[in-house]
Every structure is written in structure tokens, then in C-alpha cells.
Amino acid sequence: MADLVYRQLLSTLKKQIVAGDYPNLKLPDERSLSEQYQVSRSTVKRALSILADQGIVFKKRGSGTFINPLYLKNDSVFHYNNGSNLGVTDSFQMNGRKPGISLLNFEVIRPQAELKRDLFLKNDDFVYEIKRLRLFDDEPFMIETGYIPIKIVPELSRKIVSGSIFNYLQNEKNQTVTKSYLTVSAEPSTAEDQEKLHLKANEPVGVMAGVFFLDDGTPFEYSRMRLHYKYMKYNTFVTLDD
Amino acid sequence: MADLVYRQLLSTLKKQIVAGDYPNLKLPDERSLSEQYQVSRSTVKRALSILADQGIVFKKRGSGTFINPLYLKNDSVFHYNNGSNLGVTDSFQMNGRKPGISLLNFEVIRPQAELKRDLFLKNDDFVYEIKRLRLFDDEPFMIETGYIPIKIVPELSRKIVSGSIFNYLQNEKNQTVTKSYLTVSAEPSTAEDQEKLHLKANEPVGVMAGVFFLDDGTPFEYSRMRLHYKYMKYNTFVTLDD
DNA sequence: CAGTGGTCTAGACCACACC
DNA sequence: GTGTGGTCTAGACCACTGT
Incomplete structure (x- = not known):
């Protein structure tokens, strides 16, 4: 599952975003990412679309792709159930409790x-x-x-x-x-x-x-x-x- | 907005599904749809993905794309807010009430x-x-x-x-x-x-x-x-x- | 005008289901 | 093996933003 190209790129970008590798909250443009990671632009778009669906980035035609500032302030809002893995049991917050x-x-x-x-x-x-x-x-x-x-x-x-x-x-x-x-x-x-x-x-x-x-x-x-x-x-x- | 190819296909398929044009609950395969509507397979996939995201169809690798039976039984479950248009006011049910x-x-x-x-x-x-x-x-x-x-x-x-x-x-x-x-x-x-x-x-x-x-x-x-x-x-x- | 994301195409090859 | 959806590519052209 994780060996898919778009999955790899997705997880790489996510890690970089969390790590604060983009201090100005702007990602490189799609053509540069395509070049940098040696994948097609379509694959870059696929990864970025998923990030956008998850609310992690916003894409703005004509200007670029930007990181959602709220996503960084992680201790607060933003731990959604909507795009996670469940088990019903798990989808409720069980802070270390059995x-x-x-x-x-x-x-x-x-x-x-x-x-x-x-x-x-x-x-x-x-x-x-x-x-x-x-x-x-x-x-x-x-x-x-x-x-x-x-x-x-x-x-x-x-x-x-x-x-x-x-x-x-x-x-x-x-x-x-x-x-x-x-x-x-x-x-x-x-x-x-x-x-x-x-x-x-x-x-x-x-x-x-x-x-x-x-x-x-x-x-x-x-x-x-x-x-x-x-x-x-x-x-x-x-x-x-x- | 609605003149986009994938939007057109999306709305065409949705209408057909609601109208009961697929009594066996199975859509034609992607290559046939591509041929039938004279669009690329990628565009077909795009339209079908949206239908799947909305819970209207299920895609099953190796066997085909199937209509969600619950979506047809429309009087009951299945009027979601998650993929609709809002206005906050509107997203709550206001059956003709002002x-x-x-x-x-x-x-x-x-x-x-x-x-x-x-x-x-x-x-x-x-x-x-x-x-x-x-x-x-x-x-x-x-x-x-x-x-x-x-x-x-x-x-x-x-x-x-x-x-x-x-x-x-x-x-x-x-x-x-x-x-x-x-x-x-x-x-x-x-x-x-x-x-x-x-x-x-x-x-x-x-x-x-x-x-x-x-x-x-x-x-x-x-x-x-x-x-x-x-x-x-x-x-x-x-x-x-x- | 240059830069950037959006749409669309044509086609290759893979993975899974079913006969 | 055949049929079907999934992934990925390379490239064309459009639409919007900002200088």
C-alpha cells in the first residue's frame, strides 16, 4: 500500500509540513515538485489533492499551494475523524485507556x-x-x-x-x-x-x-x-x- | 462551471442512476463509458470517483462499478450534508419553512x-x-x-x-x-x-x-x-x- | 507577460475477480 | 485468460493571479 508513488509523496510532504520545512507556509509549485521527486505532475496533483481534502493545504489557482496554519497548531483543533482509520472503538478518544x-x-x-x-x-x-x-x-x-x-x-x-x-x-x-x-x-x-x-x-x-x-x-x-x-x-x- | 467535461458526465450519470436506467445496479465499465461519451478514460474515472466519494456507487477492482442500493431508496436515509451546498441556514432541514x-x-x-x-x-x-x-x-x-x-x-x-x-x-x-x-x-x-x-x-x-x-x-x-x-x-x- | 493550478487526453502497465 | 478498476506518465491547452 505504502509503496505507491503518490502515497510516498503524500507522506513525505506531510512530514515536511509538520516538521516546519516550509516556514513561509507555501509549498513549491507542482512542476518543481514533479521535477524534484522525479514523478509526473499528475502524481504530484494527486498527492496535493488529498492534502487539500484533508484540510492540510489550500490550493489557489494562479498563486500556489499554501499550508493551513491551523493544521500546524496541532495541540488544539484539527484531529478529525473524517479521514482517519476506525474500529469504532478507536474513533473515540481513548487517551491510553483500555x-x-x-x-x-x-x-x-x-x-x-x-x-x-x-x-x-x-x-x-x-x-x-x-x-x-x-x-x-x-x-x-x-x-x-x-x-x-x-x-x-x-x-x-x-x-x-x-x-x-x-x-x-x-x-x-x-x-x-x-x-x-x-x-x-x-x-x-x-x-x-x-x-x-x-x-x-x-x-x-x-x-x-x-x-x-x-x-x-x-x-x-x-x-x-x-x-x-x-x-x-x-x-x-x-x-x-x- | 457545468460545462466541464467531467461535470457533465457526472450529472448525466447521476440522472441515469436516479431514473433507474441501470436496473441491475451495475454501471458499464470505464472503457465503454469512455467510448460511449467520447471522453478519455481518465475523465470517466474522475466522474466515477466523485460518485464513489458521495456514496452513490461502489467501485470494485476486478468486477465493476455498482450503484449503492441505499441511494435509490431515497425517502429514507441518505440526504447528507457532507457533500452538499450550505449557507448554514440551509444545511438544516427547513421543509418549506422560512x-x-x-x-x-x-x-x-x-x-x-x-x-x-x-x-x-x-x-x-x-x-x-x-x-x-x-x-x-x-x-x-x-x-x-x-x-x-x-x-x-x-x-x-x-x-x-x-x-x-x-x-x-x-x-x-x-x-x-x-x-x-x-x-x-x-x-x-x-x-x-x-x-x-x-x-x-x-x-x-x-x-x-x-x-x-x-x-x-x-x-x-x-x-x-x-x-x-x-x-x-x-x-x-x-x-x-x- | 510569467507563474501557477485546473482540465483533458492517449496510452502503458499492474492487480484483482471470475470463469 | 479475459475483463475490470488502479496507478502512472508525458504533454497540450486553459484560467486565474500578480507584477
Whole structure:
């Protein structure tokens, strides 16, 4: 993966930017970079486009490519989830704390109409319903309810779902979850939220719900996550282009 | 803008997909499309990549390009904010309801250290502090506090900030806000939230806070938005690639 | 006008899926 | 092996910025 030319250039440039090799916040022009690294201009453009998508640089036609000053001030803003690697467990900030999973429920059910539609299921497809409490160092932070079609992983067991399902998929079946469609919102906490997440009556939960896809586009899981509000920080860098 | 070749192809394909012209959910291969529309394969790839980024299709090396079934079932999931056009006002769902603005406060202040850093300000730069209540049809849904460096728009007035600042920029100064870095979270409502947004004591607010950038990368505004929780639905389609 | 990023092309070769 | 998407190149021409 990392031996691709544009990946190499990308990582080289990123390192240089972080190291402060461009004190005037301006990168060399594309033709110079092409010459310097002995790659085509198209490849340079590809690397620079990714940097721009990630909000690390801004490209300005006619004048050049500039480093986003906010990206350097790294201790503050700018650690987005939008372009990183996940594992759901990992995409929340766990500053050195051990993630844990407590299995609350595990069974097979017949999906409701809406769920059937979202997971693109046929009439007689069944799904696992997996309800888990997730923790950091014994501190619960999220109640997660997931629905997975049995036909995709018919061998699921209590043991497997007590760990990371995404890791299981990756290691045992060589399938990766790389896309997701999520809705982020907020709600007052229910009695169950308050009990399981140690919330006061007036404290809310953050809700993230949606579908995770396998590489080939198969909808793999519908998941509804209710988070202790202090743990929900969803960061996005958005480019609006139309 | 729309006369670009890849844009044309993009919009043609999108229309065909929505119209159901590909009942087996598979697009023609890239070389055929290239031939059919008399454009280079690179241009085809460009259009298809955008469709993939938007979650409309999945590309599978070795087998083809497939339409995301969830994208067709349009009445349900899948109206994301992540790849659309904004105006902040518009990016929240306003089903035919008129957006309104009530100006709560408008003054010039000396920015705190953190704000100075986020907006990339020098020592003696001042900022406008603009606090506004936003409504749909007289129903308040958001308290918004924005900070804008006076050096960027020294002519700002109560009249201007009582309307859409982004529209003002676009129409009067030909500058566009196309990038933003936002953090989405949830909080218990304060007394002020409850009063202004008509919330009960146990009902929370959604919080969206972050920086909006001009086209050339200038940080233009730091904004903190506290939303009635029923109005916060932030949709994202995320691709994780490393 | 010179410098810089944006678009587009034509074609070579690679990597993976499926038969 | 054939088909399909992925990477990479070399080069032409356009559009915008700034002097």
C-alpha cells in the first residue's frame, strides 16, 4: 500500500509540513515538485489533492499551494475523524485507556421493515441483534445496538461479539469496513441510559446511528450508538463544492 | 462551471442512476463509458470517483462499478450534508419553512488567546462578536455566536449581520465560504438555552463549533452553534482509507 | 507577460475477480 | 485468460493571479 508513488509523496510532504520545512507556509509549485521527486505532475496533483481534502493545504489557482496554519497548531483543533482509520472503538478518544466490551444481549430476530430496507435484505433474511456496553477502563461510555444479517457472518458467536467484530472480519475473513453512513444527533437520556452510563437526569446522550458497508458495498451492519455526552466529539472537515 | 467535461458526465450519470436506467445496479465499465461519451478514460474515472466519494456507487477492482442500493431508496436515509451546498441556514432541514434571524448582540471585542489562534490573528487584531437567534417560521431552533476578524470585513453593520453573512460575502465581495472544520457534540441545556429555544429542563442542545474558511484558506469565522436537539441531525458519509 | 493550478487526453502497465 | 478498476506518465491547452 505504502509503496505507491503518490502515497510516498503524500507522506513525505506531510512530514515536511509538520516538521516546519516550509516556514513561509507555501509549498513549491507542482512542476518543481514533479521535477524534484522525479514523478509526473499528475502524481504530484494527486498527492496535493488529498492534502487539500484533508484540510492540510489550500490550493489557489494562479498563486500556489499554501499550508493551513491551523493544521500546524496541532495541540488544539484539527484531529478529525473524517479521514482517519476506525474500529469504532478507536474513533473515540481513548487517551491510553483500555477499551472494554460488556455483552448485554445477543440473539437472532426477524428485522423490521425499515431495517430490512437499510440492510438491503430479502423477505426471509434474519439478523443478529447485538447489544453491548462499551467502556474505557471500567468506565462505561456507550450503549451500542447492532444489527447484522446472519447470511453475512453465519458463524457469529457470543465469544466473537464480545470483542471487535470489525477486527474479526478483517483478520478471519479478510473483509474490511471502510465506508459508513451516519447520522449524528442528541437526545435526553432515558432511564436505561442514566443507569448504564451513570448520567444525571438532565444529562443527555449523543446518538450516532447508521449503516456500515463492506468494501464491496454490501451493507454490513446497522448500528445505533448512545454515548455519554462527554464522550461524543465528532470532528469533520467539510469541503462544499457542488 | 457545468460545462466541464467531467461535470457533465457526472450529472448525466447521476440522472441515469436516479431514473433507474441501470436496473441491475451495475454501471458499464470505464472503457465503454469512455467510448460511449467520447471522453478519455481518465475523465470517466474522475466522474466515477466523485460518485464513489458521495456514496452513490461502489467501485470494485476486478468486477465493476455498482450503484449503492441505499441511494435509490431515497425517502429514507441518505440526504447528507457532507457533500452538499450550505449557507448554514440551509444545511438544516427547513421543509418549506422560512428561516429568520433575530440579532441578540453585535459588538467588537478583543479576542481571547484560543480564538486568536483559531482565526490566525495578530496581537492587535479585533473581532466582531455576533450573537443571533435563528428561527424557522417564528420557531427558534438555534443560538449562534460568531466571531469574525474586523480586518476581513471592516464594513460590517447591524443590518448586514441581521441577514446571511455568507450571502453578503458572495454577492458583494465575491468571496465564498467552501470549507469548514466543525466539532459536533451534545450538552445539557443552560437556563438561557431553555428560555430562548423553548426547551424543558431535561432537554439538551446539540453543539456545533468550529472554523469556516474562505476559498483562499483564510479563516473567516469561528462559530459556536447551540441547537434545539430536535433540529440537530448531522449526516455524514465517510470513507476510511488511511 | 510569467507563474501557477485546473482540465483533458492517449496510452502503458499492474492487480484483482471470475470463469 | 479475459475483463475490470488502479496507478502512472508525458504533454497540450486553459484560467486565474500578480507584477
